[in-house]
Amino acid sequence: MIPAAFDYVAPTTLDEAVAALRDAGDDAKVIAGGQSLMPVLRLRMADPSVLVDLGRVDGLRGTRLDGDTLVIGATTTHHEVRHDPFVAEHARLLTEATATVADPQIRHRGTIGGALAHADPAGDLSAPALAVDAEFTVIGPQGSRTVAAADFFEDYFTTALRPDEILAEIRVPLHTGWAARYEKFHRVAQQWSIVGVAATIDTDGGTIRHAKVALTNMAPVPVRARTVEDALVGRPATVDTVRAAALHATDCTDPMSDANADAEYRGHLAQVLTRRAVTTAAGL
């Protein structure tokens, strides 16, 4: 099907974009790569009257270092994030996770900001963003504000973004030199995660110094596996440590049952994938 008719605005500055969104009122939608939005429009499951395209807005795309923070522009494509040297060096988990997103065509159009704002519980970037304690710069008519990843994901497909706001930047504290691994389980190639585990570990001479683990699709929002982290930090980096820690993967989770897997199986997957992800990230 083709989408219902809509007006199209392509601002070139962020201020213009915010104004366009505000002027269009309730019935506007932001579009970046359109990899989630266009199917919805084509199926006529939405008919916004105005699309505000962020693709031409200056300064929203690309990465840079800002002191001890890596800044990723919201309209940076998955492909760019995946091959970005700053991301590889300072936030390797994002490199790993982005590589598993969909397929090359989608990765060349889809954007990191779009994926995060869409907040699909099975989306592969939300858990990694949560794991690395990312902060999001959000711009609206009232100005700009920063939202921590932990506060950003509120519910299924629901974020802290107000209807007149735009996600502009993803700010990640540097995790320079940390190893990382994103384990994603799916039955069909290029499918969304049935369960995914994001792990990034910093070891120091055989001991786990820091560990950050987050789960995809184990709840309406990404879940930070704090008890797994607690069971890893300060311990020797061994297979046994990881095995014991991975059992905590189901703590504080609320997986759903659907056509792909039931809740119990998801719990099992979470434990297995956590063990695998942490094992790899710990260099074992």
Add this chain to the structure above:
Amino acid sequence: MQLEHRLSVPAPVDEVWSALLDPERVAPCMPGAALTGVDGDTFTGTVKVKLGPVALTYKGTGRYVERDEQARRAVIEANAKDARGNGTVTATITIALTGEGAHTYGIVGTDLTITGKPAQFGRGMISDVGGKILEQFADCLSTKLGPDAAVPPGDGDAATPVTADGASAGSEVSTPAPSTPAAPVGETAPVGETAPVGETEPVGETEPLDLMQYARGSALRRVGPVIGLVALVVLIVAVALRRRA
């Protein structure tokens, strides 16, 4: 599929019961719903559902097929169709209320059938979202039926003693008056100041009370789109989309 949710409103069961039986009082409290007609036991309406990028408009009818005054039990049959052909929803909703002093508890059972894209979906998300909608509904009812509700003159005695604090996180500032009718206070609902009927204009209230101001008197508020009772369907749809990979 079968879903079950619980309802909790800090108002006496009689009031909640009569509110529930009146589609014109239910609709303004149901997120995203708009009533287009009432004819005896049957009502028609639309429910606009917006979640993430998806926005569906379901049009349908509902009918009170059973009302048991003694047992405070009602059964509503509803069916709706998406305006753009994205499927249908049929539901048989059974509500059973029990009153405990100035508080009402309800069990809402839903027998839900979904066709079209939404059909390939998991009950977990539906149940969660259904629960949240009911919570919003209960919060809204609480505001309307609680003591801060400005009851229009001649609309019956709404002397509920306990402040409906559960509506929103906003702080409630009610003006207490000495002539408040006596009623048991201090139920499980948060203890607040009692307020006389039809007189108080709480200051510093958050959204839910504004709703009340519009719903005062005979003017009934038609609520705009937020998340509708069939929001769950939207989720299903959105989730189903990814299955197409």
